[in-house]
Amino acid sequence: MLKKLTVVCGLLLAATAVMAWERLTDVPNHVDVDYGTHLIGGDTLLWGVFPSTGSPDATYLASFNPNVDPEEEDPWDTLRISGVPLGRTGIAFQWVERPVVWAMGKDANDISRLYRYDVRTGTTTQETLSFTLDLGACITYAPNEGYNPYSYPIPGWLFFLPGGGTTFWRHWIQADSMPDPQVYGYEYPGDGVTIADPTPVFRWTPSETEQYRLQVSPNLNFTSNVIDTVVSTAECQSSVELDSGTYYWRVAAWVEGSGGGDWEWVPAIRSFYLHPGWDRLPDLDVNARSGAKIAFCDAGAFGHEAIVAMYGGTDKCFAEYCTGGGYWTNLPDVPEEVNNDGASLTTNAAVGGGYRIHAAFDADAENECPHRYRAHGYNYWDLLDDDDTADIYNTHFPDDIDAGSSMAIGADDMMYLTTGTGRRFYGVSISRFPGGQQGRVVPGGRAKAQAVTVRNGVEVEYQLPAAAHVRATLHDALGRRVGMLDAGRQNAGVHRLGWNSSPEGRKLSAGAYFVLLDMGTEQARLKAVVK
DSSP: OOOOOOOOSSOTTTSSOOOSOEEOSOOOTTOOOSTTOEEEEETTEEEEEEEEOSSSOEEEEEEEOTTSOTTTSOSEEEEEEESSOOEEEEEEEEOSSSOEEEEEEEOTTSOEEEEEEETTTTEEEEEEOSSOOOTTOEEEEEEOTTOBTTTBOOOEEEEEEOSSSSOEEEEEOOOSSOOOHHHHOSOBSOTTEEEOOSSOEEEOOOOSOSOEEEEEESSTTOSSOSEEEEESSSEEEOSSOOOSEEEEEEEEEEEOOTTSOEEEEOSOOEEEEEOOSEEEEOOOSSOOOTTOEEEEEOHHHHSSOEEEEEOOTTOOOEEEEETTTTEEEEEOOOOTTEEEEEEEEEESOSTTOOOOEEEEEEESSSSOOOEEEETTTTOEEEESOOTTSOGGGOOOOSSOOOTTOEEEEOGGGEEEEEOSSTTOOEEEEOTTSOOOOTTOSSTTSSOEEEEEEETTEEEEEEEESSOEEEEEEEEETTSOEEEEEEEEEEOSEEEEEEESBOTTSOBOOSEEEEEEEEESSOEEEEEEEEO
């Protein structure tokens, strides 16, 4: 079982910049570095998927912790996700809502699967893919920057190149949990929300009744209901999987009367849009082949969020897919002297932003070097190498790049490499080219908040590790809401908000209060006393 995530202030190798590739602790003995090896940065760790064809035959998910001193503890930790060596593997890291590692692969029975590993709970689940993975299969994660547990509960999307052809797919990721009713209210799904759960939970404000009636329909007249059920609690989960589309829902409470009683409908009718699962997106121009790679780039690269793709094989094609516009644009081809079979691709783009695209190739030249695509205003490839200047530019690879190589950016602007041969594992500082850290769920730790005593009022002080949309509600000792603030999207750092009066303008009376503070992916319940 993988160890629980541990946040440490210091980072190995961060005190002194690494000027060239440095050999780090080799990958574990029981995993193989060959076809199917892939790396990805995620929070403070580096993650990898390793199909092992040795003994025992299996596929492992491994994490490398750069905060660990290898002389005192093994920085690698592994978890077997499959009892067979998977082919056509890929890996991605989800950093919105919670840390999740996504891996995919095809087993010996030709069944293609998607694996989900929840870092916090240590649990693994899987599902069968609707398409078959082939040569050049790869996966990447794109975050939902507008994520909100109540109004937009979709933490992001997975993008897939199945390989062996031109098809390109997107998978909508479901939220793990419902929003806290004390923060957002009981109503869910909220009016106009987009969700990805085909069996959603409906929740509404409870009342003094023993029965509720829930109706869900694809039309406002509620003439063709997909759900029409009676329940005894103010919550109900759909027992059927709903198709993609717009739905309307309403609730009635049973009211006893002289004639035996009747249903009294709440006037409000809510609507939501459901997109459960998969989209087939516009195809590539040419087939994806061995060595094909995709990676997410934030808006700093092209003025919009995009997925960058190398097609693999002997094709030199390089392109970007605009996630908002839904179209492909061809970019300058990769250099002629390189071979895409051993290609690797990574970007700085994640929480914190960035635009530089790094790639490794199995070059025909004697000295193989990583290339960098200058996407911000320059749009061309260049070598990260210059023997006539400082050593920091001299980034010749320590070994030949072969099929099975993988390169990824981890914490503190470190780039890591497996070359596809042996079990050797390398790292190099790219602090010379800053621009964000890959997949930092909560950089530096969880959000922190505390109540601050003030005269005749309530204030809270909170520290955001990353930009987030902040809302807060103030409640009295009986739980009644007496104040609400929406601070909007705030940058990382320390902030304060507070109340010294009720919405009606009356000063807060002496007594106990509590604040429900929502900081995006983190919530806090804080107690305060007004004297």
